[in-house]
Every structure is written in C-alpha cells, then in structure tokens.
Amino acid sequence: MSQVAPLTTPEHKPPRRRARRAVVLAASALIAAPLLAGAATPAMAEDGNTYFTTEQQVLDFLNQSAPLNQKEAVKGYPASGQDSQEVKLDDVEKVYPHDQALKDVPDKLGSAFNLPPTIPTEGPDIRNSSRDDKEPWLSNWDAKSMCGQPSHNPGGEQQPCGFVGVLDKAYPVMQTSASVMGKAQFSYKTQATVGQDTSQTSGWSVGGKVSSELTTPGGPGGGKAGSELNFTYSESTTTTNKWTTMTEQTNTYDVPDGVSGRVEGRANGGWYIGYNVYKLDFTDGDGNRKQKMVLIPARVLIQAPGNSSPLTYVKRG
Incomplete structure (x- = not known):
C-alpha cells in the first residue's frame, strides 16, 4: 500500500456529526520532541519552546512518525472502531x-x-446507508452476526467479510486542554491504556479500546479531559506494531507572550470511509445455488500501520 506524503486532509467535507464518536487508537508523548527531517517547521518562542500554529503543520509532523495509507483494508468484520453515526x-x-x-x-x-x-450471480447489492445491514437471503440477519458463519452452501468455504475504504480524516483530535493566554506556564499529565480485544470470534477483525487522560492540574487551564476510543487494526499492521499502553508522563508548556496555547491529543490513525463488504454463497431449500457481493457504507477508525503508540500530544498556539 502506498503512503501519503505530504499528508493533507481530503477536500470534501464529511457529514456533520454532532454525537460523540466511538473510536479506535493508541498513544505517544511527542510534545516538544525534535522535529523529524522533512516535517513542517513549527513556531518557536525565544526560549526554544516549540509549538504548532496551523493544522497542516500538525498533519505534516504526525505523517513523519505515523504515516497513513491513502487506502486501507481490514480482513473480517470491523466489530471495533466503526463510527456510530x-x-x-x-x-x-x-x-x-x-x-x-x-x-x-x-x-x-x-x-x-x-x-x-x-455460479449464478446477482447484484452487486449496494446498500443505501450503514443502517441498511440486514440480509434478506438469510432472514434479515445483520452483517455483524452473519460474518464468519460457516458457508451457506454445503461444503463451501467460510463466508468472507471485510472493509475497504479511503482516508477521510487523518489524526483526529481525541482530547484538548483549555486554552491559556501567554505569557504563562502550565503542566500537564498524559497517559493511555490499551485493552486488546482477545475474543476469537471467527470472521471479526481484531481491535480494542484505548482509555486516555489529559490532565492539567491547578493554575491556568486546569482540568481533566478523558476519552475512550474503539479501534481496529489495518490489514498491513504487524503484531509488533500493535498499539501498546502509554505510561503516565508529565510535561510543561511555556506559552509565549501573546499566544493562546493549548495541548491536543491526536490519534495515531485515521478515519476511513468506504464499505463493509461480504460475499454470500447461498443454496436455498430447493437446492438452487446463487451468489452476490454486498457493500454496506461504513466509516472506521484504523491504527496507523507503522506506529505502536495510540496518541501523540502536540502543543498548539
């Protein structure tokens, strides 16, 4: 799979979503870390404090450590990480x-x-929305329940399911601190726990849940932001690169004079928009055999395939 460099968000505007999304991702503390070669140049205060002033600078920076594929695929039904909207x-x-x-x-x-x-072929069966996931050939079973079931044709292979999609939103914001007007200083703590999905449900892709916190105790901008994210792994993700728990770390942000500073927790992954897909090979009660491909609209949060940290915390100004 080819990688995107430099990374930009797509020009189209995704559907407006008011409700909180369930997501899937992991974390790394890169705040004020040395900038990698080729990354966008962030702003720098006189004391050497580094921060990013534009969204494109953040995208370029994260693309160095957690590059995303423009297209992604997941083998098995993505039981974790789907957008609930x-x-x-x-x-x-x-x-x-x-x-x-x-x-x-x-x-x-x-x-x-x-x-x-x-084999006689019908379709393809293209559904109108993610909620249209019932299968009329099988008494309106939903796709999640159906995927991975034994073949509906005697002696056939297990029913295949998966997801294919294109990058819709790179490195979504998971957490953000309150903005603090400089000149000021505030400390913040970050941590994230990754719970792997250990279920062996046949036909489902592997994923998990990330629980993370961004705490700014006392002083300006004090408070705590927490989130839970459901995620799934890219088909190209190896076992050694799967997200791991991020231990608690304490950092300091010296906000320059005249700058409104904050800290953002960005997921090391992306939202991909595309289709949950399955092939159905079916034989009815009269022995008539037929097949079809089914595509159901979906949006899935997928881990960056080459990074084992779920989140990167960046300083914004």
Missing part, C-alpha cells in the same frame, strides 16, 4: 465509488471474494 451511500460515492471498491476488494482482501463464473 449513520454513513450514507451518497457521501461515500463522492470519494470512493462502489465500482472502484468492487475492483479493490479481491486485491486488498484476497481471492475468497472472487465470484466464480460457474
């Missing part, structure tokens, strides 16, 4: 047409998704 087909088609997704599926998810020409 409705995802509509019209919004997905604007950035990732279903015709292209159908071409990508065998390449990204494997030959199990091929449709043999010897």
